[in-house]
Ligand code: SF4
């Protein structure tokens with residue numbers, strides 16, 4: 001179920017597009033319902049968004065699975081969105097991701113036992129000059145090393 | 158009109174500005190490989206297989222999405238084009254499995270063909286191929302999505318033709334998957350066409366799986382008989398059995414599509430209940446016998462039971478061939494009876510046969526407005542509905558007057574909910590509104606009628622349309638007020654200058670009408686034959702449970718000791734064994750030659766695709782022999798072509814409209830409409846097992862409003878006449894809409 005507040009927010013975005021083009025707001029709508037649902041989507045929500053914007057459910061699913069900002073499994077309180085694209089990879093992102101997985105005892109895509117963090121591999125975030133890098137919330141963390149990661153994890157509450 | 162000149166492979170060709178290169182090449186017979194391009198779908202240009210060299214353009218260009226311009230020089234086979242095509246082929250094959258030996262598409266696979274031509278025999282790719290798990294999409298279509306090359310033809314088919322967006326491309330990059338959102342199975346009544354459009358073995362026919370190889374089968378051109386369209390098909394048979402049905406192009410009839418009913422009904426032909434041997438019932442016990450004995454028994458029985466020729470009645474389903482209808486009515490009339498009918502499911506003899514369609518299939522595409530009355534067109538006449546949908550894509554509007562709000566695959570504007578008993582009042586209001594608005598004097602029976610807002614709006618749309626049509630559907634058949642309704646439809650059409658599409662009858666009804674397979678004034682209609690007066694019956698392809706409006710009185714009549722029933726039938730079931738005294742096994746669809754007359758009045762003939770099983774014989778031959786045994790004149794035909802020629806010479810004597818009593822009508826009763834799912838409409842389809850397992854095939858609900866449910870004392874999931882009740886608000890009051898695959902009980 002989409003809450004009334006969320007619907008209001010979606011309406012705001014819908015109003016930015018010409019009439020009959022409600023579906024243009026699908027990305028914002030997904031972002032809004034995902035946030036409300038604690039950071040992830042599920043088929044029920046996809047269906048709800050589809051119904052609300054009068055789109056076929058599969059078309060919403062296409063968008064939701066194309067973009068990496070949508071999660072389809074429950075996530076931790078903080079999501080470490082780790083870039084594994086070419087520049088970051090050349091600078092050792094793979095090794096860091098393995099390190100993270102070992103340290104947290106989870107694989108990418110899973111949530112740590114305390115529910116605090118989950119790790120997700122994403123494509124280039126446009127910060128290649130600072131690779132290897134990851135995004136947590138609205139924050140970019142660049143030139144990462146194992147020490148830096150330890151530090152970051154300690155500060156996550 | 159050709160306004161430009163281009164050169165393809167050194168050949169000068171005239172073309173229209175803006176034509177795509179692939180279009181022109183196809184017309185000129187120049188082969189360009191392709192996967193995603195399909196002539197009836199939008200251009201996606203995502204497979205890149207069609208790359209060709211256009212002089213002056215540095216990179217090879219996709220032929221499907223590049224418009225031709227004057228003076229263009231195109232090479233489809235030079236080094237640059239070949240290099241590009243080979244490179245694309247190599248990419249496409251990276252993830253495609255090498256499982257052609259166990260793939261049903263093998264032998265008719267576009268990828269296989271193109272790979273033979275453009276592929277390399279050695280792969281540079283040593284890494285693992287990707288594997289895509291199958292979700293399963295229902296009983297008709299087998300998926301092997303690992304073979305999918307993401308051409309998106311199936312996706313575009315759903316969005317553009319079926320009008321139900323079911324398949325989509327999820328994920329990205331190497332993770333792209335073509336899949337439906339849910340796994341409940343596909344909802345569309347045209348879904349099988351996805352099998353035809355899929356260029357590879359990702360989507361194949363499930364009932365056909367592993368049955369035969371395409372090159373082993375014998376393909377015969379044929380015509381589907383399930384609806385008014387007569388879609389063109391190929392039957393493909395192996396060892397004397399029809400194994401598959403696929404679409405055959407015919408732009409004016411079915412374009413390149415066929416409905417799932419046309420495609421998958423053939424399964425019923427191989428059903429275990431086929432009648433294979435002539436049988437007679439002696440002292441209540443069935444005995445198999447030979448043709449000679451059975452025919453003698455049948456003829457004697459009819460002669461002995463019918464004391465006068467008026468005590469003999471002849472009935473047929475709507476699905477016989479023109480030739481069979483013609484011969485059977487001739488037999489009956491020469492015998493001396495006028496008790497002839499095929500309209501077994503009509504509650505009362507309506508004026509429906511007098512209401513002539515005044516529009517053709519392809520004209521429907523260019524209408525600007527349609528008013529649909531009493532029809533769930535999408536399920537009843539899928540290909541006619543498809544034409545209406547095409548019109549809506551060009552901007553046509555559609556209003557409906559139905560007893561329930563149905564799921565159309567296009568947007569409807571105004572939906573008026575009206576129960577069958579109130580339909581006359583609604584139509585009268587619309588007619589009155591039209592008269593008011595056009596300042597014409599309304600006939601006197603409308604003097605008391607005052608249209609409401611909605612009727613005025615419906616009338617406005619009808620008057621404003623320049624090229625509108627009024628569609629009258631099969632719900633009319635069970636309406637006890639059908640005489641008034643047909644007449645009102647005719648009056649509305651003439652008052653608002655509309656075309657008429659009469660789709661109340663289905664199958665091969667237009668053949669039956671053409672040869673007069675119905676009684677004249679002296680004869681009795683199907684509905685009135687089941688009284689004491691008829692003592693001998695000849696039935697052709699009639700199912701005693703499903704086909705009659707009032708199957709109980711029909712069966713009661715047939716079951717009587719002193720009523721003698723001869724059944725020409727392709728199938729046996731308990732009710733037939735109870736009711737009949739002789740069963741003469743008859744050839745079914747695709748087992749005999751014949752003719753179908755479609756909505757446009759086109760008589761399409763077909764030959765037999767396979768031999769009929771067991772001792773069964775073509776219906777027209779059985780009737781001819783019976784006529785000879787009755788010693789009737791005029792049955793010395795050598796082949797069915799002679800029969801057809803005679804039949805086509807008959808011109809239908811259009812019966813005039815019956816008078817309507819507009820004064821006295823009781824509309825206070827609660828009524829029930831019994832609507833069959835499209836997969837139990839005829840004897841063959843009813844036995845096609847895969848169709849029964851689809852979402853459409855499993856429909857089984859009695860829809861009723863909350864208020865009416867209260868009156869009837871029923872609640873959700875109770876049974877109403879054996880059908881689970883579903884309380885909804887999209888259905889008319891004082892009315893139950895039973896949509897089911899079960900035999901009619903009301
Ligand atoms: S399933 Fe077939 S039609 Fe659909 S995208 Fe894949 S290859 Fe194309």
Ligand code: FES
Nearest residue numbers: 083088124125127
């Ligand atoms: S490759 Fe990692 S940010 Fe661009």
Ligand code: FES
Nearest residue numbers: 193202204205221
């Ligand atoms: S056919 Fe032209 S790109 Fe696919």
